[in-house]
Amino acid sequence: MPTETPTLTKKDFQSDQEVRWCPGCGDYAILSAVQSVMPELGIPKERLVVISGIGCSSRFPYYMDTFGFHTIHGRAPAIATGLKTSRPDLEVWVVTGDGDALSIGGNHLIHVLRRNVNVKILLFNNRIYGLTKGQYSPTSEVGKRTKSTPVGSIDNPFDPVSVALGAGATMVARSVDIFQKHLKETLRRVAEHQGSAFVEILQNCNIFNDGAFSYLTDKENREVEGLYLEHGKPLVFGPPGAERGIRLDAKAMRFEIVSLGNGIGPEDCVVWDESRPDPSLAFMLAQCHRPEFPTALGVLRKVDAPTYDAGVIAQIAQQQERMGTGSLEELLYSGETWQVAADGSITR
Amino acid sequence: MTTETATKPSGSVTSHQALTEVVIRFAGDSGDGMQITGTQFTTTSALLGNDLSTLPDFPAEIRAPAGTLPGVSAFQVRIADHDIHTPGDAPDVLVAMNPAALEVNLRDLKANGVVILNTDEFTARNFKKAGLETDPREDGKLEGYRVFEVELTTVTRRALEDSPLDVRGKDRCKNFFALGMCYWLFSRPLQPTIDWLEKKFAKKPDIAAANITCLQAGWNYCDITGLFQVRYEVESAALPAGTYRNINGNLALAMGLVAGTRKSGVPLFLGSYPITPASDLLHHLSAMKHYGVTTFQAEDEIAAVCAAIGASFGGALGMCSTSGPGLALKSEAINLALMTELPLVILNVQRAGPSTGMPTKTEQSDLLQAMFGRNGESPLPVIAPSSPADCFWAGIEACRVAVESMVPVILLSDGYLANGAEPWKLPDIADLPDFPVEFHSDPEGFQPYQRREDTLARPWAIPGTAGLEHRIGGLEKQDGSGNVSYDPENHQRMTDLRAEKIARIARRIEPLAVDGDERGKLLVLGWGSTEGAIMGAVLAARAEGLTVSRAQLRWINPFPANLGEVLANFDQVLVPEMNGGQLALLLRAGFLKNVTSYPKVEGKPFYRHEILTKIKQCLEVADAN
Numbered sequence: 001m002p003t004e005t006p007t008l009t010k011k012d013f014q015s016d017q018e019v020r021w022c023p024g025c026g027d028y029a030i031l032s033a034v035q036s037v038m039p040e041l042g043i044p045k046e047r048l049v050v051i052s053g054i055g056c057s058s059r060f061p062y063y064m065d066t067f068g069f070h071t072i073h074g075r076a077p078a079i080a081t082g083l084k085t086s087r088p089d090l091e092v093w094v095v096t097g098d099g100d101a102l103s104i105g106g107n108h109l110i111h112v113l114r115r116n117v118n119v120k121i122l123l124f125n126n127r128i129y130g131l132t133k134g135q136y137s138p139t140s141e142v143g144k145r146t147k148s149t150p151v152g153s154i155d156n157p158f159d160p161v162s163v164a165l166g167a168g169a170t171m172v173a174r175s176v177d178i179f180q181k182h183l184k185e186t187l188r189r190v191a192e193h194q195g196s197a198f199v200e201i202l203q204n205c206n207i208f209n210d211g212a213f214s215y216l217t218d219k220e221n222r223e224v225e226g227l228y229l230e231h232g233k234p235l236v237f238g239p240p241g242a243e244r245g246i247r248l249d250a251k252a253m254r255f256e257i258v259s260l261g262n263g264i265g266p267e268d269c270v271v272w273d274e275s276r277p278d279p280s281l282a283f284m285l286a287q288c289h290r291p292e293f294p295t296a297l298g299v300l301r302k303v304d305a306p307t308y309d310a311g312v313i314a315q316i317a318q319q320q321e322r323m324g325t326g327s328l329e330e331l332l333y334s335g336e337t338w339q340v341a342a343d344g345s346i347t348r
Numbered sequence: 349m350t351t352e353t354a355t356k357p358s359g360s361v362t363s364h365q366a367l368t369e370v371v372i373r374f375a376g377d378s379g380d381g382m383q384i385t386g387t388q389f390t391t392t393s394a395l396l397g398n399d400l401s402t403l404p405d406f407p408a409e410i411r412a413p414a415g416t417l418p419g420v421s422a423f424q425v426r427i428a429d430h431d432i433h434t435p436g437d438a439p440d441v442l443v444a445m446n447p448a449a450l451e452v453n454l455r456d457l458k459a460n461g462v463v464i465l466n467t468d469e470f471t472a473r474n475f476k477k478a479g480l481e482t483d484p485r486e487d488g489k490l491e492g493y494r495v496f497e498v499e500l501t502t503v504t505r506r507a508l509e510d511s512p513l514d515v516r517g518k519d520r521c522k523n524f525f526a527l528g529m530c531y532w533l534f535s536r537p538l539q540p541t542i543d544w545l546e547k548k549f550a551k552k553p554d555i556a557a558a559n560i561t562c563l564q565a566g567w568n569y570c571d572i573t574g575l576f577q578v579r580y581e582v583e584s585a586a587l588p589a590g591t592y593r594n595i596n597g598n599l600a601l602a603m604g605l606v607a608g609t610r611k612s613g614v615p616l617f618l619g620s621y622p623i624t625p626a627s628d629l630l631h632h633l634s635a636m637k638h639y640g641v642t643t644f645q646a647e648d649e650i651a652a653v654c655a656a657i658g659a660s661f662g663g664a665l666g667m668c669s670t671s672g673p674g675l676a677l678k679s680e681a682i683n684l685a686l687m688t689e690l691p692l693v694i695l696n697v698q699r700a701g702p703s704t705g706m707p708t709k710t711e712q713s714d715l716l717q718a719m720f721g722r723n724g725e726s727p728l729p730v731i732a733p734s735s736p737a738d739c740f741w742a743g744i745e746a747c748r749v750a751v752e753s754m755v756p757v758i759l760l761s762d763g764y765l766a767n768g769a770e771p772w773k774l775p776d777i778a779d780l781p782d783f784p785v786e787f788h789s790d791p792e793g794f795q796p797y798q799r800r801e802d803t804l805a806r807p808w809a810i811p812g813t814a815g816l817e818h819r820i821g822g823l824e825k826q827d828g829s830g831n832v833s834y835d836p837e838n839h840q841r842m843t844d845l846r847a848e849k850i851a852r853i854a855r856r857i858e859p860l861a862v863d864g865d866e867r868g869k870l871l872v873l874g875w876g877s878t879e880g881a882i883m884g885a886v887l888a889a890r891a892e893g894l895t896v897s898r899a900q901l902r903w904i905n906p907f908p909a910n911l912g913e914v915l916a917n918f919d920q921v922l923v924p925e926m927n928g929g930q931l932a933l934l935l936r937a938g939f940l941k942n943v944t945s946y947p948k949v950e951g952k953p954f955y956r957h958e959i960l961t962k963i964k965q966c967l968e969v970a971d972a973n
């Protein structure tokens with residue numbers, strides 16, 4: 001039997017459906033990055049399933065020429081769990097948004113992560129409800145003025161990567177729609193992860209929340225505001241000549257920003273270890289917010305742990321080893337039975 | 349039963365008396381082990397060849413405050429030397445382990461019935477806990493009953509003098525002392541229960557030994573003291589030859605689902621969230637992993653059904669077990685399965701509602717929820733088994749229709765079927781229907797929503813099949829291609845097709861069978877779990893010379909093709925149901941037939957005599973009852 005899989009191209013992953021996001025929407029860039037990375041993964045496209053919930057981002061499966069399931073609001077992680085658990089041979093990717101994953105579907109998100117189901121979750125965070133035309137979302141900043149909060153929102157926002165870390169996700173990362181190189185590299189790392197992989201992708205909604213991330217994405221800000229994590233490398237950021245780093249203030253148990261030079265070098269900064277079993281440092285970093293701190297991008301955490309789906313399959317196999325694969329006779333005729341003979345006599 | 353006047357041990361010679369049937373209720377605190385006691389009595393009676401039917405009745409609280417009325421747990425069993433269909437209307441014998449159990453259950457006891465009391469619990473403190481102002485033994489409440497007082501705790505402790513158990517452990521054995529007494533009274537062997545105890549407590553031999561000692565001591569106590577003076581026998585029933593086992597509805601259903609998936613050739617995936625009284629389905633199926641069953645205890649009801657839908661998308665038969673409140677939470681997801689035309693089996697073990705209602709009490713009040721409780725035009729097949737053993741067959745049928753029509757099927761069981769048990773003549777496995785699934789595999793001209801002529805089912809095209817990559821979702825689909833469509837005419841067509849798909853199931857289900865004359869004055873028409881009570885009432889009416897026919901609906905959607913004809917053949921149609929008249933509403937709306945609704949929502953199944961009274965009312969005969 002030929003074992004070679006035909007080489008696929010980006011085009012093979014583009015469906016015949018017209019893409020219907022607003023012109024200029026950040027979703028286009030993400031779609032393009034995903035479609036470019038997929039052919040590199042060597043997965044036959046019939047084995048790839050994209051599952052989404054409801055929202056602008058959740059139209060994603062229609063544009064991928066793979067198996068796809070556009071489900072209901074917030075429930076994509078649960079549907080993905082059922083699919084992956086019964087079909088571990090498939091590659092299951094979930095596409096969701098800040099409202100879908102963190103509001104109506106918050107429960108399913110934390111549970112898919114704590115179970116470590118081997119699915120990849122891309123959360124497009126535009127900090128707004130787009131499809132319902134502009135209400136504030138669970139990631140909108142306090143004071144956000146929208147149609148539903150004309151005098152500003154009152155509730156505190158979620159930080160998606162903190163939620164994922166808190167739920168025990170084995171892989172947590174952050175990237176940006178238009179940082180194509182960074183995004184593609186992050187997606188490659190996600191694809192190789194065995195277990196739940198969660199990526200927050202900062203995404204611009206140019207209609208209802210334009211420029212939400214321009215503090216980071218504007219050309220002049222990218223180096224100043226972005227902390228590009230690399231495993232085994234010190235936490236250093238900023239343009240050449242004005243580099244700064246992140247140091248652990250062990251006494252205060254907090255991170256602090258230091259300017260490099262004057263006797264302070266990269267060796268004084270925290271060396272990033274994404275594989276630390278204890279997620280505390282990753283959480284501390286996730287809690288480092290602007291304006292004091294840069295935004296951490298890349299992989300915050302990536303650890304190996306048994307996956308839920310493999311565990312389920314193993315238990316079934318183990319029981320079958322112990323008890324055989326069972327026949328219907330055995331099933332029905334188990335327990336206390338007795339025989340009634342034609343003459344009415346009874347035997348046990 | 350005959351009249352006995354003895355109320356105190358007398359040591360006189362016992363006589364034997366044959367009964368055709370007897371109804372016994374064991375009642376005590378929820379910690380008194382009444383369910384185990386009742387189940388043991390049942391199993392032993394089954395092994396003697398009696399026909400039987402049981403009705404457990406337990407509080408929602410796992411351990412309500414001891415000695416109080418809400419904490420009372422009961423188990424009723426009816427044994428007979430002939431074919432029976434219900435656990436009986438009123439008990440002949442009541443075993444009451446404390447004043448609260450007496451207070452709650454005495455009102456149901458037959459006149460002149462036997463009451464066995466544990467008098468050690470009849471203390472001023474316990475009267476207060478049960479809200480009694482006076483000792484029921486002295487205030488006339490027990491007049492007209494035959495009362496047997498036993499210092500059950502004292503005699504249990506005495507029997508266990510040599511046991512290494514502590515006092516609490518010893519006291520916990522008193523239900524087996526009471527069981528031993530009942531075995532003596534009804535001439536049952538001890539051995540089946542001894543075998544069970546030895547197996548159950550194989551790792552705790554002290555407990556096994558203590559319970560066995562008490563069982564024997566209870567028997568001996570009756571034998572020596574001559575407490576009852578009379579012993580009863582209930583002969584075996586003339587059951588058809590075969591292999592039997594006792595079965596309750598939840599276990600039968602779990603087995604039916606395994607059988608259904610085996611017969612379809614697709615694996616079973618159950619997503620479930622614990623809920624009374626459906627949790628046993630999750631428990632049973634979780635213990636059947638070696639049959640290739642996957643069970644997933646989800647984070648909530650919605651995730652449970654969604655995971656099942658995900659599994660169905662991948663080529664398993666997704667299922668979810670729940671009760672009314674859970675069904676409400678699942679409705680949006682069920683519509684997703686309806687829209688994407690994926691097979692799914694939804695098991696609703698109904699309980700008394702609305703809201704949290706009475707979780708451990710039975711009701712059939714989710715019928716209209718199953719029919720209409722979703723947004724949009726959303727017709728779904730609805731099937732309702734009529735007895736504990738029938739849950740097995742209905743489970744298979746639900747699987748068959750789900751995969752044949754690519755549709756979610758709702759199966760309506762209820763608390764009464766789920767926990768009630770009856771002897772089941774096990775079927776020959778070779779007689780089970782085969783309905784192998786064929787996944788679509790040919791990419792040539794593949795259209796995700798191209799339908800089969802006969803069933804209108806779309807192809808089941810599962811991920812992993814090269815060339816069949818396609819997208820589905822909850823947005824309206826274009827006929828054929830399955831692409832998203834907002835076209836008005838297409839929406840009308842798809843809505844009609846989804847309805848017609850359900851209607852066509854009627855071609856593949858049994859027509860409604862009428863028991864009795866095909867036409868006449870009165871038809872009693874039930875659905876689901878009321879069959880036993882209706883059958884009992886109709887037989888009793890016929891015994892009194894009345895002409896009554898009866899039929900039991902198994903499919904509510906679609907109705908059997910001949911239902912309209914059957915309804916038209918009768919002047920009156922009496923519809924008893926454990927809800928406010930939901931089937932009656934459907935019948936009136938669907939057939940413009942003015943049926944006589946007989947609703948009941950007491951959290952309890954119908955009594956035979958209640959339906960008999962209604963039959964007489966319909967036929968305008970005087971009711972002597």
Ligand code: SF4
Pocket residue numbers: 020021022024025026027056057126130131204205206207208
């Ligand atoms: S509303 Fe915003 S998020 Fe939605 S498609 Fe338009 S730009 Fe994109």
